Amino acid sequence: MTTSLPYFTKGEVVKGFGRGSKELGIPTANFPIEVVQKLPKNIDTGVYYGWTQVEDSPVYKMVMSVGWNPFYKNKEKSMETHIIHKFEDDFYGKILKIVILGYIRPEMDFSSIEALKETIWEDIKKAELELERSDFQQYKSNSFFSQQ
Ligand code: ADP
Ligand code: RBF
Ligand code: MG
Numbered sequence: 714m715t716t717s718l719p720y721f722t723k724g725e726v727v728k729g730f731g732r733g734s735k736e737l738g739i740p741t742a743n744f745p746i747e748v749v750q751k752l753p754k755n756i757d758t759g760v761y762y763g764w765t766q767v768e769d770s771p772v773y774k775m776v777m778s779v780g781w782n783p784f785y786k787n788k789e790k791s792m793e794t795h796i797i798h799k800f801e802d803d804f805y806g807k808i809l810k811i812v813i814l815g816y817i818r819p820e821m822d823f824s825s826i827e828a829l830k831e832t833i834w835e836d837i838k839k840a841e842l843e844l845e846r847s848d849f850q851q852y853k854s855n856s857f858f859s860q861q
Pocket of ligand 2: 729730733778782783785794795821833836837
């Protein structure tokens with residue numbers, strides 16, 4: 714499961730269903746299917762954390778959901794990154810880079826949107842804490858994020 718980590722990848726931010734911001738208040742930058750298909754086989758569906766960057770922005774903490782979102786029963790596998798930073802504007806079409814460093818939990822179904830939201834907020838808190846670990850700082854300053 715975690716033998717392929719750290720995993721570095723990048724791709725364009727594309728439109729999803731528009732549910733992240735509107736229904737959950739937690740926007741997620743979606744990758745195109747080609748980026749999803751490149752994921753190594755042993756990266757299971759579920760919730761992960763790591764570092765991310767939108768083009769030449771600073772490197773921020775992120776949480777990511779990989780899979781079919783059982784609560785919404787999506788037909789297509791998705792890879793969605795919630796950046797732990799407040800942006801003033803959307804950034805569709807920009808290049809997003811990520812490094813996945815750790816696994817939090819499998820994808821789950823929920824009985825309400827509230828329960829899903831609460832669990833995602835727990836994931837965010839966990840990611841914020843884990844990413845303070847000293848062995849994860851080197852990835853924030855990795856040359857992957859400074860190269861074009
Ligand atoms: P979609 O279904 O199109 O992915 P979302 O409601 O999930 O729509 O919103 C995601 C979009 O919001 C991103 O593509 C990005 O342009 C913007 N956005 C703004 N702030 C953030 C953030 N902190 N993390 C991720 N995306 C963000
Ligand atoms: N969707 C689910 O159906 N089950 C989950 O357990 C789940 N966990 C998530 C964890 C995080 C950190 C994030 C950012 C999203 C998660 N989602 C989950 C996806 C959520 O349903 C999705 O972002 C919205 O539907 C918007 O596309
Ligand atoms: Mg999204």
